[in-house]
Amino acid sequence: MIQVQQNIETAKRFINEGIAKVDMQVxxxxxxxxxxVSTGLSPTAPIQGLENYKQxxxxxxxxxxxxxxxxxxxxxxNDKVVVRFTATTVFxxxxxxxxxxxxxxxxxEVHILTFRDGKVIENIVSGTNFPFEYIMYPV
Structure with missing residues (x-):
């Protein structure tokens, strides 16, 4: 139970500071x-590696x-943390x-984070982002 709580705290920090504030140190x-990382930001294949994800x-x-x-x-x-958030963005x-x-x-969005040894080893991202998808449709 202690490890699950530590994973939740790491996930909170990653989402609130890493994702929301684009803090690459986090x-x-x-x-x-x-x-x-499985995400629509890389529609042809999962992102492999931290440096690629950051870029x-x-x-x-x-x-x-x-x-x-x-x-x-x-x-x-267990080794999973699920986070659901709403981000208001401007194109x-x-x-x-x-x-x-x-x-x-x-x-x-919903992020399903898998942890090993206190670090996120997998992030599966799902979203209900129809306005974003409509804008990006030509791609």
Whole structure:
């Protein structure tokens, strides 16, 4: 039970500071160097490795900065922590060739984080992000 609570605390920090505030030091501290990330930010294959994840996520966050962030729910069981959040973003910079529109878009996501030895080794991301998907449809 102590390990589950530690994993939850690490997940909270990763989501609230790493994801919401784009703090790459938190990525370094919370994530395993060999992490695998399944996300729409890499639609052709999972992201392999911490450095690739940081690069891909930073590019996304630069184009879609967060204006408001709410962690809606978090819980853990065994080696898994599930986090559900809502991020309100603004499409500020061109992304994957799509011209920025300054549209405000609410992203609702669920991250399933798998831990080993206190670090996240896998992140499976799912979302209900229809406005984002509509904007990015040409890609």
């Amino acid at each position: 990525f370094d501290e919370a994530l395993d160097p060999n992490i695998t 891909i996520f930073s590019a996304f966050a630069d184009s879609w900065p967060v204006k408001q962030f709410v962690m809606d729910e978090i819980f853990g069981v 500020k910079k061109d992304y994957y060739g799509v011209k920025a529109t300054n549209q405000i878009v609410r992203l609702k």
